[in-house]
Amino acid sequence: MNATKGYYSLVQFCPDLSRLETANVGVILQVPERGFIRAQMASGNDRVRRFFSGQDLGGLEHINIMKQALANRLEVEQDQFKTPEDLRRFAEQQANKLVVTPPRFVKVFNPEQDLENLFNELVGGRGQRRERDDVEPVRRLLIRTFEKEKLSPFLRRNVIVRIPAFHTELTIPFAFDNGACNLIQPFRFSYATATGIRSAACQLAVEGSSLHRQPDEKLGQMQLLVVGAFRKEAQEEEGAVRDILQETGVKLFTWQRIGELTETIRTTGKPVSKA
DSSP states (O other): OOOEEEEEEEEEEOSOTTTTOOEEEEEEEEEGGGTEEEEEEBSSOHHHHHHTTTSOOOOTHHHHHHHHHHHHHHHHTGGGOOSHHHHHHHHHHOOSSEEEOOOEEEEESOHHHHHHHHHHHHTOSOBOOOOSOOSHHHHHHHHHHHHHTTOGGGOEEEEEEEETTTTEEEEEEEEEESSSEEEEEEEEEOOSSHHHHHHHHHHHHHHHHHHHHSOBTTTBSEEEEEEEEEOGGGGGGHHHHHHHHHTTTOEEEOGGGHHHHHHHHHHHOOOOOOO
């Protein structure tokens, strides 16, 4: 296989931005010609403990949440990364304790394997398994469903919102207004373990709570609705996920309940202004 141009950035944990002391916790690889961008994160925080031994870091679970949030954002917004400059801007936007370094050039033969090699060389330890599948299949199913139900007049597309809790922006593929701005986020709970599924649900719950607490200047009050797809082996986790999300007011719709969502849009949604 011929080599192509790739670009990698390190993901580093920096507990005190004024001191600029960091520990590598992940790596991002972008291959623009192949439309590839992905992050691989350390599954644990042993490196952080070693680098900052004796410092009060608080609970380390928040580091895992930040790492997963960053990796998830890259997957959800992968279509927005066309050039290394897009990755550079993404790096500059990070405003929490995870630092993304400016991208560096690297020859790429096999993106998946080369990402693994970069991780082993620059981060080490056990990498997080890429258990979350692309949300694109769920998004496409939603598009077909909304078109079949003739709901396009009620739907906004690709709404950009800021998640205050993570100091990041997220593009939500669908939204409708009925007194509040309802943000429809497709998500595949295709993790291999119950812990992974519940961790993802916790992140979505934090995002939804953060959005709800701070209304947007243009969108007003916001409500997060998750359209979730589960692997057959993980369908028993649906109840746990629903309970976690409900704690922060986030609603879960599975494909078995998608009719409830379409009916809500049809009966309560306000037509989108064309102005």
